[in-house]
Amino acid sequence: MAPNKTKKNKNKKKKGRYGVAELKTLGNDLLSSASNINNLPLLLKFVTPSSPPHHLLESLLSLHSFFLPLLPTLPSSSRASDAKGAQDQSQFIYNTWLRSKFDELVKSLVEVLSSPRQQQEEEEAVKEVVLDTLMEFVKVANGGRFHSAIYHRFLHSIVHSESSVEFLVDLLAAKYFKYIDVRYFTLISLKKLATTLEGKDPSDDKSENADGADASQLSSSTERVIHNIYYTISRVPPPGNSDNTSDLEMWSRSENENKQPSGDVNADDKQLKPDKHDNNVLSAAKIAKKMKLKFTQAWLSFLRLPLPLDVYKEVLVNLHQAVIPHLSNPVMLCDFLTRSYDIGGVVSVMALSSLFILMTQHGLEYPNFYEKLYVLLAPSIFMAKHRARFFQLLDSCLKSPLLPAYLAASFAKKMSRLLLSVPPAGALVITALIHNILRRHPSINCLVHREDEVVEGKDEATAANSEDAKVSASQKSGIDHFNYGEPNPKKSNAMRSSLWEINTILQHYCPPVSRFALSLENDLTVRAKTSEVNVGDFSSGSYATIIGAEMSRRVKQVPLAFHKSTPSTLFSDTDFPGWTFYYKETSEITHGSDESADKDDQNSGKRQRVE
Structure with missing residues (x-):
């Protein structure tokens, strides 16, 4: 144990010796000559959540410039065995090593994005630069195609983050959700994350958890993940008009390149396997045809989760406007909505809007609706x-x-x-x-x-x-x-x-x-x-x-607090039909009193008002 601690302390001392100027010099040397390749691991040590912002950004700038032109030539993990026989042994080992360092860089970038920093301003500035760098790698790291594996790893870190993800998701939505391929793979990844989370809790009763009654039984981590999934999926724009060219803008450049696609087919795009030899398989037109289906699958997978009560109510409020009009088959929500409508109370009121749309516009029959x-x-x-x-x-x-x-x-x-x-x-x-x-x-x-x-x-x-x-x-x-x-x-x-x-x-x-x-x-x-x-x-x-x-109303006649004529009775005969008001005899009220009191009562009158 002692030698390991000593080694860690030495690394910290070495890391502390470098300032922003030294890191800039290391980056320039790395970019100028391949003989300075040993600067690469050193620069990677500064891309961590604990690094100072200026050190992290300076190192990231050099690493981004170094890896960007090399990514098309680096082998993927699935092609390593084939490439070993096709390339020179030494060149293959070098490229494989570079690939491992690139994977290490991507992992560090994901950790920086999902980890909170001490100061809010530093956090926002650093995360914006890191997000841009990561999305640039997503764009070019797969031979011009969208690198869905890196993007899925990034969304996985967002969903399972222990800190707030609102700023990062809002930044992603503002800068990248305008691209149709980014939206497409976002829906695919969220569907996989929701399905995986659902499989972890097979004993949860969806009908009981749906109304929030058993939401307290959910672990805090599961509840946090569900909140993050909902916050992300609710920011994804719904499928638009495929004829509108502004909705078909691509982040990747696969539709404009004639390169043969790489053989790295990730689990995120299994639906694209039959067309993996087609250069235009990821074209905007083909993605647009599948957007509504992916949108439907992502939302249905999310709605199967045991939603906390606050998320459940927010979903029901927005479902009829933000989701139902864009589903491939809205009737698929009938089970979720009828179960919500049967809960009663405020939840039923919120589910009424969506259920009414399904009944009036999509032919849903619900015998017990009224x-x-x-x-x-x-x-x-x-x-x-x-x-x-x-x-x-x-x-x-x-x-x-x-x-x-x-x-x-x-x-x-x-x-x-x-x-x-x-x-x-x-x-x-x-x-x-x-x-x-x-x-x-x-x-x-x-x-x-x-x-x-x-x-x-x-x-x-x-x-x-x-x-x-x-x-x-x-x-x-x-x-x-x-x-x-x-x-x-x-x-x-x-x-x-x-x-x-x-x-x-x-x-x-x-x-x-x-x-x-x-x-x-x-x-x-x-x-x-x-x-x-x-x-x-x-x-x-x-x-x-x-x-x-x-x-704001103009009063013409002020109501007065007195009667125009003196009332003779407290209630009129028409006020209470079927009722009879009468006075009791004095002898009945004062029964049991002494004889002098009886004489006084007889002299005073035959009837007495009963209080």
């Missing part, structure tokens, strides 16, 4: 972050004229019941939704006003003349047959109920709510002169929007 949508109607939905999109989709889902009457009645009645517990902004959007449902489905207009029912099971004439019928009718007044807690809209008895809750908001404490309900009161009687309400105008409302609208 039952699940009915369950989502709860007071908590009016505080959700993405409630605006949910209400607009809810209005679209209830627009079909083929919707059964019981289903339309159930949705209208449940939303009507929610009027009693939601914030004012929620009351506005509910009123608009109910108004649209009543206009689209005239068969449920009976819910607007329903007379008291007579006794069931008896003839009407007999029941009208019997005292029992009168008592029963008075007892049944005010009874709502709607079952709010029933999750199945078919069993909710909504068709036997009425929308009495809407009448309550005519006296709502928030003036915009009562005014809006009053303005829609006559819409159902004059259908020809009115139209449906745009739910989008109310779906994103809040207390702030209501207060802002009220403050």
Whole structure:
């Protein structure tokens, strides 16, 4: 152990003797003459994550200039045995040694990119130069073709990095994702990384982990890798129009060269094996034809992973806009989306957008869609972050004229019941939704006003003349047959109920709510002169929007806090149909008191107000 420590200390001392000027001299000597080849290993020692930035950049500049013209002549690892018999022994050994040093340089560059540095400014400057150098090697190190092995190693280091990768991925996206071949091999590599990660955790239950309930059981390293994969794949531009020449720009130069392609066929491009003798196999046109397929495969492989809850929600929010329109077959997402929709709560609300697109545009059949949508109607939905999109989709889902009457009645009645517990902004959007449902489905207009029912099971004439019928009718007044807690809209008895809750908001404490309900009161009687309400105008409302609208509103008449005429009763007879208010006798209230108190009560009056 002692000799090894001594050797390491000597290397550190030797490394510390060199400054930027000395490294520049070593690089110039290496480039000027092959006799100074021993400077190569020395310069490689400074390309490490722990090296000072100026030393690293000076060494990298010399190494980049040295290796760039030699790369087409260096043998690959897979061709070493064949090249040994074809070349001179000494020249082959020299080239093999150079190849090993180049591989060492690539490994060091990947380590620098994936390792954090002490100062943020130094980290960004160094990583930008190192990334440019590495991508230059990717461009020319495979005989003019895209070197997918080096690029895959680089993406592997990004995905498994323990530090933040946002700056590096954003830099890669800004400078290189505009090239179609870079996007193509990025999707291939991310698919392989996601598939490998999925194979490491075969015991994970995708359906349980999908909703984030078991996300805490994921190891921190696995969760970090999933975050990095998502951050990278979400920055890859989707497949564009193949006719647009700006989308077909290549980073490699294989389409303009007539060189025979090298025999190094990596695992990343196995799909290109049948055409490995075709010089134009990596042309932009052929890549463009396969981009949509690779985009689909990469996303499907990622969605099979046990996503953490925060990643899961972000995926569902962006899926319908950033992913579904660019898939080769969007119906392949039906399992993922239906599983998400069955979870309930906020996750179901987020999955509704993508599922609605599959149902309306791609012919997906989901028999329990409306039952699940009915369950989502709860007071908590009016505080959700993405409630605006949910209400607009809810209005679209209830627009079909083929919707059964019981289903339309159930949705209208449940939303009507929610009027009693939601914030004012929620009351506005509910009123608009109910108004649209009543206009689209005239068969449920009976819910607007329903007379008291007579006794069931008896003839009407007999029941009208019997005292029992009168008592029963008075007892049944005010009874709502709607079952709010029933999750199945078919069993909710909504068709036997009425929308009495809407009448309550005519006296709502928030003036915009009562005014809006009053303005829609006559819409159902004059259908020809009115139209449906745009739910989008109310779906994103809040207390702030209501207060802002009220403050900017011009008030013509100020409400006063007194009655124009003195009220004779606290409640009128029409306020509570079916209820009777009466005063109790004084003797019933003061039963058991002494005789003097009874005399005083009899002298004071026959009735007494009950507090």
